[in-house]
Amino acid sequence: MLTFLARRLVQMVPLLVGITFLSFLIVGLAPGDFFSSLAMNPTIAPEAIEAMKREFGYGQPLVVRYLAWLSRAVRGDLGLSAAHRVGVATLIGQRVGNTLVLAVSAMLVTWLLAIPLGVLVAMRRGRPTDRLLSLLAFLGMSVPNFFLAFLLLRLALQTGWFPVGGTVSIDHDQLSLGGRLLDRLHHLALPTLVLATSGVAGLMRLMRGAILDLEKSDFVRTARAKGLPERTVLFRHVLRNALNPFVTLAGYELGTLLGGAALVENVMNLQGLGSLMLQAVLAADVYLVMGSVLMGSILLLLGNLLADLALTRVDPRIDFSSLEAVR
Amino acid sequence: MIEPGGGLEGEFLATDAGVESGVRARRPWSAVASAAVLCTLYAAAAFAPWVAPFEPSAQHRDAPNAPPMRLHLAPPSRWATEGLLYVHPQKLVDSLRRQYEVDESARIPLHFGARGHLLAPSDPDARVFLFGSDALGRDILSRLVHGGRVSLSVGLVGVAISSVVGMTVGTIAGYVGGRTDAILMRLCEVMMALPAFYFLLALSAVIPPGLSPAQTFLLIVALMSFIRWAGFARVVRGIVAGVREREHVQAARALGASTPRILLRHVAPAALGYAIVASTLSIPGFILGESALSLLGLGIQEPSTSWGSMLSDAQNLTNLDRYPWLLAPGILIAVTTMAFNFLGDHLRDRLDPRAAGRL
Numbered sequence: 029m030l031t032f033l034a035r036r037l038v039q040m041v042p043l044l045v046g047i048t049f050l051s052f053l054i055v056g057l058a059p060g061d062f063f064s065s066l067a068m069n070p071t072i073a074p075e076a077i078e079a080m081k082r083e084f085g086y087g088q089p090l091v092v093r094y095l096a097w098l099s100r101a102v103r104g105d106l107g108l109s110a111a112h113r114v115g116v117a118t119l120i121g122q123r124v125g126n127t128l129v130l131a132v133s134a135m136l137v138t139w140l141l142a143i144p145l146g147v148l149v150a151m152r153r154g155r156p157t158d159r160l161l162s163l164l165a166f167l168g169m170s171v172p173n174f175f176l177a178f179l180l181l182r183l184a185l186q187t188g189w190f191p192v193g194g195t196v197s198i199d200h201d202q203l204s205l206g207g208r209l210l211d212r213l214h215h216l217a218l219p220t221l222v223l224a225t226s227g228v229a230g231l232m233r234l235m236r237g238a239i240l241d242l243e244k245s246d247f248v249r250t251a252r253a254k255g256l257p258e259r260t261v262l263f264r265h266v267l268r269n270a271l272n273p274f275v276t277l278a279g280y281e282l283g284t285l286l287g288g289a290a291l292v293e294n295v296m297n298l299q300g301l302g303s304l305m306l307q308a309v310l311a312a313d314v315y316l317v318m319g320s321v322l323m324g325s326i327l328l329l330l331g332n333l334l335a336d337l338a339l340t341r342v343d344p345r346i347d348f349s350s351l352e353a354v355r
Numbered sequence: 356m357i358e359p360g361g362g363l364e365g366e367f368l369a370t371d372a373g374v375e376s377g378v379r380a381r382r383p384w385s386a387v388a389s390a391a392v393l394c395t396l397y398a399a400a401a402f403a404p405w406v407a408p409f410e411p412s413a414q415h416r417d418a419p420n421a422p423p424m425r426l427h428l429a430p431p432s433r434w435a436t437e438g439l440l441y442v443h444p445q446k447l448v449d450s451l452r453r454q455y456e457v458d459e460s461a462r463i464p465l466h467f468g469a470r471g472h473l474l475a476p477s478d479p480d481a482r483v484f485l486f487g488s489d490a491l492g493r494d495i496l497s498r499l500v501h502g503g504r505v506s507l508s509v510g511l512v513g514v515a516i517s518s519v520v521g522m523t524v525g526t527i528a529g530y531v532g533g534r535t536d537a538i539l540m541r542l543c544e545v546m547m548a549l550p551a552f553y554f555l556l557a558l559s560a561v562i563p564p565g566l567s568p569a570q571t572f573l574l575i576v577a578l579m580s581f582i583r584w585a586g587f588a589r590v591v592r593g594i595v596a597g598v599r600e601r602e603h604v605q606a607a608r609a610l611g612a613s614t615p616r617i618l619l620r621h622v623a624p625a626a627l628g629y630a631i632v633a634s635t636l637s638i639p640g641f642i643l644g645e646s647a648l649s650l651l652g653l654g655i656q657e658p659s660t661s662w663g664s665m666l667s668d669a670q671n672l673t674n675l676d677r678y679p680w681l682l683a684p685g686i687l688i689a690v691t692t693m694a695f696n697f698l699g700d701h702l703r704d705r706l707d708p709r710a711a712g713r714l
Contacts (some may be wrong), residue, residue, distance in 0.1 A: 046545040170693035172643050174650060175685035178669050185676040192672060210656050291647050295526030295670065305553055306651055309560045317557050324550035332548075 036336075040329050044322070051321045052094045055314050071115075074084065080108065095142070097318065106322070107315030111307065116319035119304060124193050124323060127300035131285040133216055134223035135278065141228045143274075146235020147267065153240065168229030173288050177295040190218050193297030219296050223288050227281060231274060238270040247352045268342075275339045282331030286324055292338070386701035389694035394525055396691060400503035403584035405501035408483065412658055415492030420453040420678050421445055422493075423487040429464070437464040440474070442483055449559035454678070487680035489668055495683055498660050502684065505661035506642055507691065509576055513641035514634045521587025522630060526618060528588065529595025540592065546585035554582060555644065559653040568659035575654050579644045587633060591626045598625040628706035636699035639692040646688050664690050 088096075100107065106116035146284065149158045184190040191197065195215050196208075203211055242248055251261045269284025297303075301320055308316035399406045424442040430479040441462040445455040469477045476483050485495040528539040558578040562571060598604060602622050612620075646663030647653035650670070655661040662684035668674055 043545060043548050047549055050545070050549075054558055054561055166696070167693070170639075170696050171689045172646065172685070172692060173645060174666075175682070175689055177667070178682055178685060179673060181672070182679060184676050184684075185672065279507065283550060285551055290552045290556070291651075294651055302552070305556050306653075309556045309653065312560060317560060321553050321557050322549070324553040325548065329548060330548050 033333075033337075036333055040326075040333075043329065044325060046102075047325045048098070048318065048322055049094055051318055052097065053090065055317055065070075079099045082124060090283040097315075106319040109308070109313050109316040111313045116315050119156050120301065120319050120323050121317065123299060123301050123304045124327075126298060127286070127289050128327070129212075130219055130223065130289050130293070130298070130300060131282065133220045134227065134285055134289070135262075135281060135308065137220055137224040138227035138231060138275075138281070139278075141224070142231035143235060143271075145228070146232045146270075147239065147262070149232065150239035150243075151238045151262075153236070157294045158236075162236075165229035165233050169233075171225070173222055174228065174291050174295050176225060177219075177292050180218045180222060181296060185275060191215050196300055207342070219289075219292050219298060222262070222292050222296070223231070223285055225287070226288075227278060231277070234273065234277075238273060239266055242266045242269055246355065272343050275335060275342050278335045278338070286327060371500075374556070383701065385620075385697045389697040392690060392694045393677065393698070395689070396503060397507055399500050400507050402464075403500045403504055405471065406473045406474050407494075407500040409479075409486075409497040410496040411435075411493065411498045413497075413503040413658060414491060415488065418445075418447060418482045418484070418488055419450075419486040420674075421447075421482065421484045421488050421492070421679050422678075424457075424484055426465075426485060427462075429432075429462075437462070438466045440465045442485070444482065445484075461471055468655040486683055487678070489665075489681065490674070493594040495665075495680060498665055499662070499684060499687060500659040502662050502665055503687070505572060505655055506645060506684075506688065507517045507658070509572070509579075509661075510695070512637035513576045513580050513583070514575075514638050516585040516635050517575065517637070518630060520580065521584040522591055522623070522626065523586065525588035526590025526595050526623065526626070529592040530595070530614075530618060530622060531597055532599075536592070536596075540589070543585040543589050546582070547589075549582065551568040551582050552647075555579065556651075556653070557647065558582075559648055568655070571655060571659075575645055575648060576641070578673055579641055583637065583640065587630075590633070592630060593631060595622055600623050632699060632703040632706055635695060635702055638699075639695045642688060642691060 030335045106115060106120070108114070109116050112119055145161060149161045152158045155260055180190075181192060184192050191214060195212065195213070197203075197211050200208060200211055248261060248265055256265075286302075289300060290305060292298070293300040293302040294306050301323060305317065305320040305324075308314070308320060345352065356640040359685045423444070424445060427441050427443070429437055429439055429441050443457050443459055444461050444463055445457055445651050448454050448456045461483050463478075463483055465474050465476055465483065469473055469475045470479060482492075484489075484494050484496070486494070486499065488494055489498070505541065524539055524543075526540075531669050555578060558581070559575070561578075562574055604617060607621050635678065645654055645661060646666065649661050649663030650657075650667045652667060656663045657664070665684040666682070669685070674681055
């Protein structure tokens with residue numbers, strides 16, 4: 029397992045280099061000059077800007093600048109944000125927690141709802157429950173994230189049941205520990221719902237399909253013929269096998285969630301990686317853009333890795349060597 | 356349900372998927388309805404200047420954020436003189452809070468074909484807002500119809516680009532194999548490992564200010580296609596690699612057919628079903644991508660309009676609270692997405708039975 033982990037982590041390196049180089053190439057094409065916007069700021073000494081220009085290889089070919097960035101990034105120095113005038117790493121550190129909390133809670137809600145609902149509609153197939161939920165699933169998959177965010181925001185504005193935007197209340201620091209937790213969850217509820225909706229809908233449909241496929245398989249028929257109670261057949265035979273593809277999906281789901289979170293953060297005014305990234309793009313804050321893309325890619329790759337690890341837990345037939353073979 | 360045992364496995368799977376796959380397939384009417392909705396939307400966009408009652412940029416500063424007006428059916432006795440439909444005029448009574456009063460006593464008749472529009476008042480200056488107006492007093496209905504030109508064509512152009520690139524790369528990788536295949540597939544993996552939305556944001560930083568609307572539009576579509584071709588290429592590569600050694604391809608090769616001919620006549624058709632289904636299902640992705648970018652202020656900019664850029668008005672919480680009709684473009688985006696999903700699902704059941712059981 030350790031060698032597998034080590035190998036996968038090493039495999040991530042060229043991928044990350046490829047991604048960051050591509051981003052660097054693109055951001056390098058962007059109009060507007062990072063240093064000219066710095067120079068307009070009277071509070072930054074010209075000498076400091078000259079020093080930064082040297083450090084980041086200003087005026088040199090793109091590849092040299094990329095290598096300069098890369099060698100600093102490896103040491104954890106992602107450069108300075110022009111707009112915020114703090115280190116990019118610090119900024120990202122402040123924001124990435126919120127995005128992760130949002131993505132993980134959305135994922136938890138997705139799974140906690142999608143699996144039982146999937147089982148329910150599979151058991152009630154063809155009946156009104158199935159039809160209604162399947163139709164709702166289709167609606168859920170088709171309604172755009174950001175539109176749902178608007179609708180829920182409007183609900184919050186009209187009813188006052190939920191806070192509008194932000195991750196915590198103003199008086200968050202004065203609350204007790206339990207109060208703080210509740211406050212956070214209260215703020216998290218709507219964004220989580222927005223992000224989880226399409227996931228719940230999609231996974232529920234997949235679950236339904238997987239269960240119906242397995243219902244016809246020989247080992248399920250055998251289990252029934254043995255006289256096992258229906259509950260045992262469902263939970264021990266059908267469900268355990270139906271879960272496999274979902275674990276793989278979970279990793280990819282994380283990518284969708286990160287992207288969705290970026291949009292929802294901006295619409296619902298949350299302080300996360302996605303809203304940071306948007307500000308960076310709008311301000312042509314080159315190193316902040318690079319840092320955010322890097323962070324996003326790392327999260328995505330780690331998510332896929334975790335999903336593969338989880339897969340070996342769920343399905344004993346899959347071991348590390350077979351995972352390598354797939355790659 | 357058909358019991359396993361008889362017939363080809365492929366046929367069995369196809370019928371079975373049709374029976375068991377829930378909402379889709381069992382109800383072809385959903386596909387028909389979707390096609391009808393899409394045709395209507397695309398026709399409205401195509402004939403936008405005729406369908407829209409007003410110019411999309413015509414401002415009525417004395418009627419900001421006017422609520423949608425109710426359309427009334429005139430009593431038959433008035434049809435000959437005043438036409439079929441009318442609205443009651445609205446008067447701004449509180450310009451600070453944007454409150455309007457409906458004047459029930461007066462009527463503004465609407466005529467089909469008036470002033471060369473589908474349905475409009477004969478007076479070009481009449482304040483008739485069937486879907487309400489925005490903060491500058493522009494007619495939302497007219498803006499929706501014109502904005503649809505951008506939003507709806509983004510999907511088609513984007514799919515055209517990404518599927519052609521994806522098909523080409525996938526076919527080359529799958530047919531040539533070897534090192535070319537390995538390199539192309541590693542490239543695809545990098546593209547697919549990208550956090551797409553973050554990358555799209557980074558890419559949109561490249562859009563220089565001062566481009567013409569058409570150039571911005573093309574650039575946005577190109578950026579999105581750039582992100583999306585890889586998934587397409589991978590699946591096509593799989594299909595092509597599977598077909599490459601089939602008998603009919605070998606026979607064509609033995610008969611001395613040229614490589615392009617083999618690819619076009621014997622290999623590509625195998626991937627065609629997948630290509631049609633995948634294209635249909637990826638159109639919403641482009642529409643949503645453009646909407647998201649424009650919503651965030653990175654895509655289509657004023658004065659040109661798209662559904663996403665219109666929706667950015669609703670980002671202001673006061674607007675969202677008081678003027679819910681600003682959400683109308685969101686409804687159209689959702690309806691379009693849904694229609695393409697229904698249609699794609701139906702096509703998949705018809706054209707690509709193998710995929711029905713898969714993801």
